[in-house]
Amino acid sequence: MMKLKVSDLQEGLHHSEVVVSIHTTEGDEGLVLGKRSVERGYINVGYPIRIKGSSFLVELPRETSSGKWRVWVDKSQLEDAPEKVVA
Amino acid sequence: MILTDREIRTAIRKGSIIIDPAPSEDAYSSTSVDLTLDPALTIFNEPKDGLGIDTVFDPMMRKVAAEEALKSVTKTIVISEDGFVLNRNKLILGFTREYIDLRVDTKYAARVEGKSSLARLGLSIHITAPTIHAGFDGCVRLEIVNHGPLPIRLRSGMAICQLIFEQTLGTPDKGYNGQFSGQKAE
Numbered sequence: 001m002m003k004l005k006v007s008d009l010q011e012g013l014h015h016s017e018v019v020v021s022i023h024t025t026e027g028d029e030g031l032v033l034g035k036r037s038v039e040r041g042y043i044n045v046g047y048p049i050r051i052k053g054s055s056f057l058v059e060l061p062r063e064t065s066s067g068k069w070r071v072w073v074d075k076s077q078l079e080d081a082p083e084k085v086v087a
Numbered sequence: 088m089i090l091t092d093r094e095i096r097t098a099i100r101k102g103s104i105i106i107d108p109a110p111s112e113d114a115y116s117s118t119s120v121d122l123t124l125d126p127a128l129t130i131f132n133e134p135k136d137g138l139g140i141d142t143v144f145d146p147m148m149r150k151v152a153a154e155e156a157l158k159s160v161t162k163t164i165v166i167s168e169d170g171f172v173l174n175r176n177k178l179i180l181g182f183t184r185e186y187i188d189l190r191v192d193t194k195y196a197a198r199v200e201g202k203s204s205l206a207r208l209g210l211s212i213h214i215t216a217p218t219i220h221a222g223f224d225g226c227v228r229l230e231i232v233n234h235g236p237l238p239i240r241l242r243s244g245m246a247i248c249q250l251i252f253e254q255t256l257g258t259p260d261k262g263y264n265g266q267f268s269g270q271k272a273e
Contacts, residue, residue, distance in 0.1 A: 001191070001264075003164075010154075010155075012130045012234070013154065013157060013158060013161070013163065013180065014125070014127055014129070014163075014226065014228070015127060016125075016182065016186065016225060016226040017225065018225075019152070019154045019155075025159065030152050030154060032154055032190075032222050033225065034186065034225025034226065035225075036188075036224060036225070036254060037224050037225065042170075044191060044222075045261065046191040046192070046222060046259075046261030046262050047260070047261055047262065047263060047264050048261075049260045049261060050145065058261070059222070059259075059260070059261040061220075061222050061223055061224060062220075062223065062225075065146075065152070065153035065154065066146070066147065066153075067146070069220075079205045
C-alpha cells in the first residue's frame with residue numbers, strides 16, 4: 001500500500017486531530033486527520049485508483065476542506081507507489 | 088449487510104475493526120454499538136451585533152484554511168462535573184471518546200446515528216453526514232444540535248451516538264491490489 005506525504009502539521013480542533021496540507025497536481029489541499037493516521041509525515045492511502053504518467057489518483061482517508069475524497073498527486077509525493085499498470 | 092453484535096465482536100477480535108477503548112458489553116445492541124462523548128467540546132463564539140461586521144463561511148474557497156477559519160470563531164471547553172448545558176437551537180462540535188479504525192483493505196464501512204432516547208429530547212448528533220467510509224481512522228466528530236423545547240445537559244462519557252457497521256459488496260479500489268500487484272517504485 002502507498003503512503004502520501006503530508007506537511008504543515010497543525011493542531012486540530014480536538015486533541016485527537018491534526019490539520020495537514022497535501023500537495024496535489026492542482027495545488028495544496030487542507031485535510032483534517034486523526035493524529036494516529038500520520039506516521040513519519042506520511043498517511044496510508046491504499047492502492048492507486050488510476051495512474052496517468054507520473055500522476056496517481058489516490059483516495060484520502062477523509063474529505064479535504066474543499067470536499068474532495070480523490071486527488072491526483074505526483075509520484076514524488078508517494079512512498080511505495082507501483083511503477084506501472086499491469087496490462 | 089448490517090453487522091450483528093456477534094459479527095462486530097468477531098471483526099474487532101480479528102483486528103479488521105478497531106474501537107479504542109473497547110466498548111463495554113452493555114454498549115452493544117443486536118445491530119449497533121454505542122459510543123461515548125469526549126469531554127472536549129468546540130463551542131461557537133456568539134456573534135457580536137451592531138458592529139457592521141459580516142462573517143461568512145465560503146467552503147469552496149480552497150485556499151482558505153477551513154479548519155483555521157473554524158478555530159477563529161470557536162473555542163474549546165472541557166465538560167465539567169456539572170455537565171454542559173446545550174441551549175435550544177445551538178450547534179456545537181463534539182467527539183466520540185473512542186478511536187475508530189476501519190482498515191482500508193477490509194470490507195467495512197459504518198454509519199454514526201443518534202440514539203432514540205436523546206432524539207426524543209430533540210438532540211441530534213450529526214448533520215446529514217453520517218457515513219464513516221472504509222479506511223477511516225480517528226475519533227468521530229459529531230455535529231450536535233439541540234432542536235428540542237428545553238436546554239439539554241450533556242455529560243462527559245454519556246452514550247451519545249451509535250455506530251452501525253455495514254459490509255461492503257466487494258473491495259473498494261483503494262483496497263484492491265489487483266492490477267498493481269507486486270510492483271513497487273524504484
